[in-house]
Amino acid sequence: MSPIxxxxxxxxxxxxxxLARRLAYSTSPSIKQWLIxxxxxxxxxxxxxAAQPDPRAYxxxxxxxxxxxxxxxxxxxxxxxxxxxPADGHISxxxxxxxxxxxxxxxxxxxxxxxxxxEADAAPFRDGMFATVYLSPRDYHRVHMxxxxxxxxTVHVPGRLFSVGTAAVAAVPRLFARNExxxxxxxxxxxxxxxxxxxxxxxxxxxxxxxxxEIPAYADAITRKDYRGKGIVLQRFAEMxxxxxxxxxxxxxxxxxxxxxxxxxxxxxxxxxQRLAMRLRDRAGA
Numbered sequence: 001m002s003p004i005x006x007x008x009x010x011x012x013x014x015x016x017x018x019l020a021r022r023l024a025y026s027t028s029p030s031i032k033q034w035l036i037x038x039x040x041x042x043x044x045x046x047x048x049x050a051a052q053p054d055p056r057a058y059x060x061x062x063x064x065x066x067x068x069x070x071x072x073x074x075x076x077x078x079x080x081x082x083x084x085x086p087a088d089g090h091i092s093x094x095x096x097x098x099x100x101x102x103x104x105x106x107x108x109x110x111x112x113x114x115x116x117x118x119e120a121d122a123a124p125f126r127d128g129m130f131a132t133v134y135l136s137p138r139d140y141h142r143v144h145m146x147x148x149x150x151x152x153x154t155v156h157v158p159g160r161l162f163s164v165g166t167a168a169v170a171a172v173p174r175l176f177a178r179n180e181x182x183x184x185x186x187x188x189x190x191x192x193x194x195x196x197x198x199x200x201x202x203x204x205x206x207x208x209x210x211x212x213x214e215i216p217a218y219a220d221a222i223t224r225k226d227y228r229g230k231g232i233v234l235q236r237f238a239e240m241x242x243x244x245x246x247x248x249x250x251x252x253x254x255x256x257x258x259x260x261x262x263x264x265x266x267x268x269x270x271x272x273x274q275r276l277a278m279r280l281r282d283r284a285g286a
Contacts, residue, residue: 014161014218016161016201016202017161017199017201017202017216018216020202020245021205021216021244023035023061024060024061024062024065024205024244024245025060025061025062026060026061027059027060031061032058032059032060032061032064033055033056035061035064036055036056036058036061036064037055039061039064039065039137039138040055042137043136043137043138044138045137045138046138049069049070049073050067050068050069050070051067051068051069051070052067052068062205062244062245065137065141065244065245066141066142066242066243066244067140067141068142069140074088074140074271074272074273075273076236076237076273077273077274077275079275079278081278081279081281082275082276082277082278082279083146083147083253083258083275083276083277083278083279084144084145084146084147084236084237084272084273084274084275084276085131085133085146085270085271085272085273085274085275085276086133086143086144086145086146086195086240086249086251086272086276087133087135087139087140087141087142087143087144087249087270087272088135088139088140088270088271088272089133089134089135089136089139089269089270090133090134090136090267090268090269090270091131091132091133091134091264091265091266091267091268091270092104092105092132092133092134092164092169092248092266093105093130093131093132093266094129094130094131094132094260094264094265094266095129095130095260096127096128096129096130097112097125097126097127097128097129097130097252098127099126099127100112100113100122100125100126100127102115102130102132102176102250104132104169104174104175104176105169105170106170108169108170108172108173108174108175109174110173110174110175110176110177111177112125112126112130112252114174114177115176115177115181115183115196115250115252116155116157116183116194116196116252117155117157117183117222118155118222121155121183121185121194124191124192124254125192125194125252125253125254125255126255127255128252128253128254128255128257129252129253129255129257129258129260129277130250130251130252130253131250131251131260131264131276131277132176132248132249132250132251133248133249133250133251133270134164134165134166134169134247134248135243135247135248135249140272141242141243141245142239142241142242142272143195143197143239143240143241143242143243143249144237144238144239144240144272144273145186145195145234145235145236145237145238145239145240146193146195146236146251146276146277147188147190147193147236147279148188148189148233148234148235148236149186149187149188149193149233149234150186150187150188150231150232150233151184151185151186151210151227151230151232151233151234152185152186152187152192152226152227152228153185153224153225153226153227153228154182154183154184154185154208154211154214154224154225154227155182155183155185155222155223155224155225156180156181156182156183156214156215156219156222156223156224156225157180157181157182157183157219157222158180158218158219158220158221158222159177159178159179159180159181159199160178160179160180161179161180161199161200161201161202162175162178162179162200162201163200163201164176164179164198164200164247164248166267176196176198176248176250179198179199179200180198180199180215180218180219181196181197181198181199182196182197182206182208182214182215182241183196184196184197184208184240184241186234190253190254190257190258190279190280191254191257192254193251193252193253193254193257194250194251194252195240195241195249195250195251196249196250196251196252197215197241197243197247197249198247198248198249198250199215199247200245200247200248202245205243205244205245206241206242206243206244207241207242207244208240208241209234209238209239209240209241210227210232211225213244237273251276253277256280257279257280258276258277258278258279258280259277259278259280260276260277261274261275261276261277261278264276
């Protein structure tokens with residue numbers, strides 16, 4: 001374990017993230033522009049595809065970080081049976097959920113029940129599939145729907161705010177099941193689907209399109225919100241949520257729902273809307 005990763009065990013995660021949040025929302029011209037210019041230069045942010053390409057037009061660093069894209073900058077895979085990549089970024093890991101366990105990195109895994117906060121919630125995904133997508137500071141930070149779904153419930157699971165960078169993922173056991181996260185449950189025509197918004201050190205803010213800001217406030221206990229009967233339907237490729245800063249989104253699908261695209265592998269760069277998996281129609285008898 002690197003000294004920096006080891007240090008994150010003792011850092012005051014929430015305090016540091018709260019301080020970073022204050023900077024991110026600052027409208028001070030000097031502060032916000034220094035942050036925008038630093039990130040743009042260091043990470044090679046491509047503003048030519050942003051709806052607002054002028055870096056000085058954003059009122060805060062957070063507005064820049066959660067920027068919209070120009071129409072047509074991302075397109076959904078044209079095959080109607082393709083489940084879509086929910087975000088820009090890199091594949092951290094993807095594959096089968098084996099006996100309820102999700103692979104994190106060499107020598108590291110966690111259970112779907114730990115991730116979702118409930119054995120019952122995890123049961124439909126016991127032998128299903130998963131994809132973990134890491135959003136770097138250069139990426140578009142809005143998360144979209146892989147498939148059309150009706151929102152059933154959200155579960156805010158309290159936790160730490162470890163970094164989700166490659167070194168931390170390789171070194172911190174059960175990292176994604178330990179960090180603060182918002183679990184979003186959807187009902188689809190092939191069964192349940194979960195998209196998990198995982199918080200991280202300095203990047204712990206999560207907003208959804210149906211209720212606005214969810215994290216912070218940070219949770220002290222598992223908090224559930226029931227949306228059954230509310231008729232909140234999000235279409236395939238529609239925006240679902242965004243990270244105020246960025247982090248990781250984890251997709252879970254039940255067994256037999258879809259087959260992962262063959263070209264996906266750890267560390268592979270991905271773009272919103274590309275093919276994540278192909279629907280297996282025989283599951284629904286179609």
